[in-house]
Amino acid sequence: MKKIAFPVALILAFAGLPLLIKSNYLLGILIIIGLYAIIVIGLGILMGYAGQVSFGHAAFFGIGGYTVAVLTTACHWPSIAALIAALILPGLVAAIIGGPTLKLKELYLALATLAFGILVHILFNELKGITGGPSGLTGIPYFTVGGLVFDRDIRFYYLVWSAVLLVSLGVNNLIHSRVGRAMRAVRESEHASESVGIDTAALKLQAFVFSAVLAGLAGGLYAFYVTFISPSPFGFHTSVQFVLMAVVGGLGTFWGPLLGAGLVVALGEALRWATPLVIPGAGGEYQIIFFGAILMLVMIVKPGGLGAVMDLFKKSEEGEAH
Amino acid sequence: MLLEIKSLTKHFGGVAAVKDVSFTVGEGEIFALIGPNGAGKTTVFNMITGMLAPDAGAMVFMGKPLAGVKPHRIAAMGLTRTFQNLQLFGKMSALENVMAGAHLKGKTGFLKSLVRWPGSTAENNRIERHSLQLLEEVGLRDQAGMYASALPFGQQRLLEIARSMASNPRLVLLDEPAAGLNSAETKALAEYLKRLRGRGKSMVLVEHDMETVMEVADRIMVLNFGESICEGTPEMIRADPLVIKAYLGEDEQIA
Amino acid sequence: MDLSSQLLQLLFSGLTLGSIYSLIALALVATYNITGVLNLAQGEFVALGALLAASIYAAGLPLAAAFLVSVALIAALGALIERSVIYPARESSALTLIIITVGLSISLRGLALLVWGTEPVSLPAFSSGGPLLLGGAFVNPQTLWILGMAAATTSGLYIFFELTYTGKAVRACVINRTAALLIGINPGTISLLAFAGSGAIGAAAGIFITPVTLATYDMGFMLGVKGFVAAAIGGMHNIRGAVLGGFILGILEVYSAGLISSGLKDAVALIVLLAALMLRPEGLLAISGRKV
Numbered sequence: 124m125k126k127i128a129f130p131v132a133l134i135l136a137f138a139g140l141p142l143l144i145k146s147n148y149l150l151g152i153l154i155i156i157g158l159y160a161i162i163v164i165g166l167g168i169l170m171g172y173a174g175q176v177s178f179g180h181a182a183f184f185g186i187g188g189y190t191v192a193v194l195t196t197a198c199h200w201p202s203i204a205a206l207i208a209a210l211i212l213p214g215l216v217a218a219i220i221g222g223p224t225l226k227l228k229e230l231y232l233a234l235a236t237l238a239f240g241i242l243v244h245i246l247f248n249e250l251k252g253i254t255g256g257p258s259g260l261t262g263i264p265y266f267t268v269g270g271l272v273f274d275r276d277i278r279f280y281y282l283v284w285s286a287v288l289l290v291s292l293g294v295n296n297l298i299h300s301r302v303g304r305a306m307r308a309v310r311e312s313e314h315a316s317e318s319v320g321i322d323t324a325a326l327k328l329q330a331f332v333f334s335a336v337l338a339g340l341a342g343g344l345y346a347f348y349v350t351f352i353s354p355s356p357f358g359f360h361t362s363v364q365f366v367l368m369a370v371v372g373g374l375g376t377f378w379g380p381l382l383g384a385g386l387v388v389a390l391g392e393a394l395r396w397a398t399p400l401v402i403p404g405a406g407g408e409y410q411i412i413f414f415g416a417i418l419m420l421v422m423i424v425k426p427g428g429l430g431a432v433m434d435l436f437k438k439s440e441e442g443e444a445h
Numbered sequence: 446m447l448l449e450i451k452s453l454t455k456h457f458g459g460v461a462a463v464k465d466v467s468f469t470v471g472e473g474e475i476f477a478l479i480g481p482n483g484a485g486k487t488t489v490f491n492m493i494t495g496m497l498a499p500d501a502g503a504m505v506f507m508g509k510p511l512a513g514v515k516p517h518r519i520a521a522m523g524l525t526r527t528f529q530n531l532q533l534f535g536k537m538s539a540l541e542n543v544m545a546g547a548h549l550k551g552k553t554g555f556l557k558s559l560v561r562w563p564g565s566t567a568e569n570n571r572i573e574r575h576s577l578q579l580l581e582e583v584g585l586r587d588q589a590g591m592y593a594s595a596l597p598f599g600q601q602r603l604l605e606i607a608r609s610m611a612s613n614p615r616l617v618l619l620d621e622p623a624a625g626l627n628s629a630e631t632k633a634l635a636e637y638l639k640r641l642r643g644r645g646k647s648m649v650l651v652e653h654d655m656e657t658v659m660e661v662a663d664r665i666m667v668l669n670f671g672e673s674i675c676e677g678t679p680e681m682i683r684a685d686p687l688v689i690k691a692y693l694g695e696d697e698q699i700a
Numbered sequence: 701m702d703l704s705s706q707l708l709q710l711l712f713s714g715l716t717l718g719s720i721y722s723l724i725a726l727a728l729v730a731t732y733n734i735t736g737v738l739n740l741a742q743g744e745f746v747a748l749g750a751l752l753a754a755s756i757y758a759a760g761l762p763l764a765a766a767f768l769v770s771v772a773l774i775a776a777l778g779a780l781i782e783r784s785v786i787y788p789a790r791e792s793s794a795l796t797l798i799i800i801t802v803g804l805s806i807s808l809r810g811l812a813l814l815v816w817g818t819e820p821v822s823l824p825a826f827s828s829g830g831p832l833l834l835g836g837a838f839v840n841p842q843t844l845w846i847l848g849m850a851a852a853t854t855s856g857l858y859i860f861f862e863l864t865y866t867g868k869a870v871r872a873c874v875i876n877r878t879a880a881l882l883i884g885i886n887p888g889t890i891s892l893l894a895f896a897g898s899g900a901i902g903a904a905a906g907i908f909i910t911p912v913t914l915a916t917y918d919m920g921f922m923l924g925v926k927g928f929v930a931a932a933i934g935g936m937h938n939i940r941g942a943v944l945g946g947f948i949l950g951i952l953e954v955y956s957a958g959l960i961s962s963g964l965k966d967a968v969a970l971i972v973l974l975a976a977l978m979l980r981p982e983g984l985l986a987i988s989g990r991k992v
Contacts, residue, residue: 201700300565
């Protein structure tokens with residue numbers, strides 16, 4: 124009972140939050156945190172369990188977004204079909220990139236995703252016929268399913284956080300399943316995992332594809348939320364921000380992604396407000412100094428991240444279970 | 446024959462680590478590889494399990510060649526191993542270690558795991574019961590919930606053996622299973638290995654503890670500087686003057 | 701101008717770009733093989749070296765002095781970075797280290813933005829005088845400076861690795877860390893040396909190209925990526941391959957720039973990198989040979 128009390132309380136708190144928050148600005152931030160959390164959950168599995176990193180997840184996020192944008196505006200697909208396509212396309216692309224590079228021992232996936240991320244960002248800008256170039260695409264309809272139109276922030280808040288909940292539940296199932304056990308085994312010893320019949324390369328590929336699918340989901344929802352799309356949110360810095368969120372929150376922890384996404388978004392907002400006070404005329408680009416410094420600091424000082432602290436509570440409960 | 450090794454050879458930077466080694470292992474047999482440190486025993490294991498590519502020679506398991514087959518596929522063919530330098534999943538419980546060892550006994554894939562597909566829980570429970578039984582057999586039932594890294598060294602050895610048995614392999618390669626065990630644990634281990642043989646399991650054993658080797662092995666091969674210098678029953682090995690000179694005598698001195 | 705001299709003209713441009721890519725790739729591959737760190741911040745050394753030299757020159761120092769001071773300072777920065785961020789994490793996984801260098805990269809870029817702003821800065825050409833006519837093509841004298849510097853650096857490193865005791869020690873360290881320790885070589889010192897050297901090489905490359913391309917705070921990012929492309933063409937473990945890869949990429953870029961839109965020019969390098977990593981991770985050239 125104790126085990127589920129905390130999550131249930133948290134779900135209720137999230138459900139009740141919009142009743143307290145009347146500011147659309149804050150609600151918007153919470154929606155963005157939710158979207159990022161979905162991406163970071165996937166990235167956390169890739170980093171925490173497969174021991175690989177992606178510096179191109181903003182591209183999968185973007186591919187999801189553009190898939191929805193193009194399919195709903197140019198092709199007039201129903202929104203649910205467009206969203207499903209936004210899951211499938213990034214997953215396919217990830218399978219193509221990850222297949223060959225994940226078979227290798229070295230961190231070639233990091234380089235490949237770095238190159239892929241920049242390439243996709245260039246293509247978003249240059250393939251004007253499809254993406255609308257730097258000015259992007261407008262007129263994406265609201266997400267509609269069975270007559271329910273998600274046309275207001277509060278509705279979208281519930282949509283996004285329901286997705287976060289579903290993804291979290293799925294990942295929780297995964298970690299405690301046969302596949303999750305194998306993933307944790309791979310993290311502990313690749314040699315031993317292979318020796319008991321675990322296909323480590325396939326497992327890493329599944330983790331990578333899954334993380335890309337989640338980024339695509341977030342991208343698709345993002346497009347429905349802001350209803351227009353342009354290349355700027357999908358550059359290299361966004362990819363690094365996702366990595367930052369994953370490590371700040373803590374890899375291989377359940378609460379890490381939520382914490383990481385929340386903290387980094389909050390920090391970004393705070394810096395956007397505070398930086399001009401210190402450096403007159405400074406724009407948001409200065410926050411990358413802080414993000415870079417924090418990223419280094421966390422990796423050097425506390426590679427477990429903050430989620431490791433949160434999991435201490437969980438550990439004591441698990442201790443009773445055994 | 447379950448396993449046939451023919452003229453296996455491996456060089457490391459010009460030095461022959463394993464030279465023209467041939468042996469066979471039959472059903473329900475315990476075959477021991479002995480020899481001084483650096484004789485190439487672990488290198489033989491690494492080649493059989495696909496972790497190292499041999500320079501020359503043939504390896505056939507249950508009629509199928511092993512060359513070029515990925516390690517996890519070799520495990521799926523029914524051939525598993527333990528490691529001399531212990532490769533446990535440290536931050537997983539003893540039970541989870543064995544359950545991960547039983548990976549091949551399950552079928553639930555990525556998508557079914559995400560949605561906790563009906564049947565996956567039953568499968569998990571089945572694997573858990575099977576794993577608990579294996580822990581029972583090696584005397585670690587009470588340690589099931591402990592982190593593998595928190596167990597004493599001797600128990601870690603036993604846990605690795607239990608893990609290597611979890612997928613019901615036909616043949617297990619045991620790399621110094623008695624190293625670090627006290628004499629009571631060593632005796633229990635020997636009994637366990639004989640019990641496993643009684644159930645039709647085959648084993649290749651690399652071991653320095655001569656008493657255990659002489660007690661459990663059906664046949665023994667002595668390696669020295671990567672070459673086989675003698676092969677036969679424990680009685681034959683004991684009587685061979687070459688072996689006494691190259692290995693047993695030296696071992697006495699070391700001990 | 702006829703076709704052949706036009707092609708020659710492009711070849712000179714390609715070699716100029718290629719020299720810079722080669723130097724960056726060389727520093728990347730050397731650092732990777734010596735320390736195991738894939739330094740994604742290598743390009744920032746190039747940018748900082750160029751920006752710093754421009755400021756020193758603007759402050760009134762002669763060009764040669766600006767070059768030397770900037771190279772020395774960036775080498776010191778490389779050493780400082782090695783001690784402050786890489787060394788404390790040396791026991792960490794490759795995953796941790798690569799993330800650290802990404803953090804480093806964006807921090808350095810942010811700092812450059814803070815100090816130099818977004819406006820490009822420039823340096824004068826190293827020698828005065830108009831373009832030279834060479835085989836029907838006009839060659840900017842700065843091109844010769846760049847080619848000369850690349851040749852000098854590459855052969856200097858060759859002599860260092862092949863003929864000097866320290867150079868041999870570094871190679872011993874690459875082959876076997878324990879062996880290096882046994883013969884009294886401290887891998888920590890070698891790692892420090894690698895980062896200082898990468899800083900110096902990066903800064904020199906940045907300063908030499910600035911009279912041609914100008915310098916901006918964010919120039920290092922794509923240059924670093926191009927360095928990786930060159931290194932991947934050579935296979936990440938081969939310095940000679942990396943140098944050759946740099947020239948191949950430079951020439952490829954220049955010739956393809958005419959065929960496709962300039963906005964997609966960078967895409968060529970990225971596609972080459974993806975292809976190299978996915979199809980031939982041992983290197984598109986797959987030159988057999990020693991690591992260093």
